[in-house]
Amino acid sequence: MKHASRTRRVLAAAVGLGLAAALTACSDDAAGDGSVLVGLITKTETNPFFVKMKEGAQEAASEHGVTLQSFAGDYDGDNAAQVQAVENIIASGADGILITPNDSAAIVPALEQAAAAGIMVIALDTPTEPADAVDATFATDNFLAGELIGEWAQKRFEAEGVEPRVAMLDLNPNQIAVDVARNQGFLQGLGVDIADENQIGDEDDPRIVGHDVTDGAEEGGRTAMENLLQRDPDLNLVYTINEPAAAGAHEALKAAGKADDVVIVSVDGGCPGVENVESGVIGATAMQFPLEMASMGVDAVVEFAESGQTPDPDEGLDFVDTGVELITDEDIEGLESQDSAWGLEHCWG
Template sequence: MTHALKTVTMAALFALAGSALAAGEPVIGLITKTETNPFFVKMKEGAAEAAKAKGAKLLTGAGKADGDNAGQVTAMENMIAAGAKTILITPSDSKAIVPAIKKARDKGVLVIALDSPTDPVDGTDALFATDNYKAGVLIGQYAKATMAGKPAKIATLDLLPGHPVGAQRHNGFLQGYGLQSLDAKSNELAKPAEVVCMADSFGDQAKGQTAMENCLQKNPDINVVYTINEPAAAGAYNALKKAGKDKSVLIVSVDGGCQGIKDTAAGKIAATSQQYPLKMAAMGVDAGVEYAKSGKKPSGYTDTGVTLIAAKAVAGVDSKDTTVGTQLCWGKK
């Protein structure tokens, strides 16, 4: 059993793939960053549902944590050995994963990135993802309008160094707020004077709470918090509540997951940019089945959509309420 495929033994993996190959079913692999983040849990569910509907066999694997490139490489190698002709992947390390993807593509395997691009972006055959820079811009615009001219002292709870999605959301947020920023192609994080604390949360609730606690020690006057995702936002909220500041600090985030929308409705998060992992997963499986049938490959970037969801609307910023957010969370019909 490998650490990247914790839920399935190698013998079971090959048995699943072998039976599918014998039956003429396409074998598709899905490799997510982690097995525990609700976003990726839902993506896995969406891929499983789409594979069942299309008559394909789905193999799944994940890293131990965000940033675990070795775990993702092992999962990819095991899936290809088991007969997968399409790999769907949310890259943990956008650069380090590229050599393994190239080896797969050289063997005729279709590789599609979901949610997160590789660096360079053409390291995969195609990308199905949210416009993460736009997602950041939307919550930045909302935060600025909500603050209504009050000087901002901002904490950013980011993903991890050098990750494209983390950079795009961070820099998009600053751009939307009207602050000095970098464009969507940069993997660096801008730090204007208004940002008084930056910390890596790895998209994790516990790490997000620790990061927020550390930021409050550095600057107790923080009044705006940007978070890479809603688990990090939940951690930030816990830290702020513990410090008695949960009512006076504005938190904005990205994902629009079902729990995140509940937190928005409860006032823990002011607004979040909603994305749709079920759609990403279904599109990836559909492309894999089409490739198995016809050899046709998708190419380039497909925008899977983003919507600003807010508990309270603010003038000049287009948003939907949490009732709509609940109806659409994760991309469910």
Template sequence: MRKPALMGLALAVLATGCTVERHWGGSADAGGDQVNIGLVTKTDTNPYFVQLRVAASAAAREAGAEFSALAGQFDGDNNGQVKAIENLLQQGVNTILITPNSSTGVLDAIERARGAGVLVIALDTATEPADAVDATIATDNVAAGRKQGAYVRAALGDTPPKLFMVDGTPGSSVDTNRHNGFLDGIGLAGGDPAIRGRAPANGDQNTAQQRVENLLQRTTDLNAVYTMNEPSARGAYAALRPRGLAEQVVMGSIDGGCEGVRDVRNGLYDATVMQFPARMAERGVAAAVEYADTGTKPSGFIDTGSVVITDKPVPGMDSKDTGWGLEHCWGDE
């Protein structure tokens, strides 16, 4: 049975809006259907989704599969993702891998795809309900948020937290799970007065900077910052630094991209929780190959793991330093 090898030398995939990028492979094994995989990401500009797309493309090429990549035009573009699914169905794909912008925003389109016999796997972001797709291959975002919260709590020592929370896109399961996991890890309940301010930034650096600047107009009495992802952390740092607050807060994030690991090494924030989009992509492609060959579908939630990256380790928490992080950023452990 054919199995895709782990990600080799990646080739850039340039997909914008609903532009299709195909990578044509060889024919399927005798008796099996041609593997035709469609990938739909939230955007084609966020480096995280670029890496996921590149890894999926490379794995598909190595598997001899046809591959098409589409994306929403911005974070939260549900209509763009619905159009992308419809486009892929017209192309005759037998598997769709999707990172849904909203946990509920594309469910009707997914249902139509599954009704047509297409295997649908959520990557990175779970749907609600989870069984709207055949399987989810992703980071356990509650666990990742909990690790960030536990790190910030430990780094504060005996000092009670005074916290800003820079959230992601409202309605996204990733945003909700990371937010709730962080609060569990730091030991706070939603609405606790220790949370001095919170605002959604949609995972965007410029928006995060503006939102944190707005929060700072209300109070500068803080010592901790939660950020949903690394672009948000860079934006928060840009807002804090001119006020002399960047060195006074413990800030964590989640992503584990190479730029984010360098941010930690350079002191922009204290820690990030690395996830592994290449592993998500490779396992998604492997499932597509298995489905085309045998008709076997994966099911349930498949956790691809997460690791705390910091050069300021804290007692009682497993972590890796930025040297390790730069060797593994967004790849396989």
């Protein structure tokens, strides 16, 4: 992403002043000396993942003595509110924008306007489409997160001499980048061939019972699990896009009298999910670190404001890896992991 000359303060005066009051979901979360301004835009204000992300940004902003303004969509998928937030931040003359896109493609024109105003833009957690619409993406390696739980499941079932029959509980029909990466990583870890690099999986493999969507919610996980149990009552392995969906899947399995016969694996690392690892509801999860994403993002904006230096992503990927850890209380030989006690010390939400 190319930057225009740094004339944001002048630009702010030229942008409609009504924008400053137009978006009610804004707050000055850390008030610095006014020399550096960071805008944070999350998908929602209620998801614990984004609550923790906001906390990370607040802590980093306070440490640097810079001003942080935060915004959020009203619901997951609310692109209009995020576009308005970008416009508001441009009007404020910010140095940088940190954003978790609700719509990876639809948000790009607004981010291009920010870049033209000389503002550095970093995507957190969810990449834009195309990825180079921002200066960098600070996120979990979602393919690796899926691969870790897939490899754990594969080795566990192999040790028992059991062929997995897999139900896959995805996010939504749109197959966003996070959904695709986690699915494909899981399938590769499990040893399933991936037919199309742009799709979430290959249902032609006899081990895959089928896919259903959850919207990343507990109720969605319950419904999806009920649907896939009707398709194959003998399934024995469940992949879920996140831990709320895993909790819903467990409730459906329990209601069907199958909770003890099915292994669930997931991705997130939220405290309720790690507690479910500890209790045996989830066999293994991959922990991500939203606080780290946001604090690293603030650090990068401060560096940019002071020196003009943009992040140095992994070569050719426009991507900065913020870490992932396999959390399980069932150790698998040859596979590094942390137990639930460690997970509870490092979880979020």
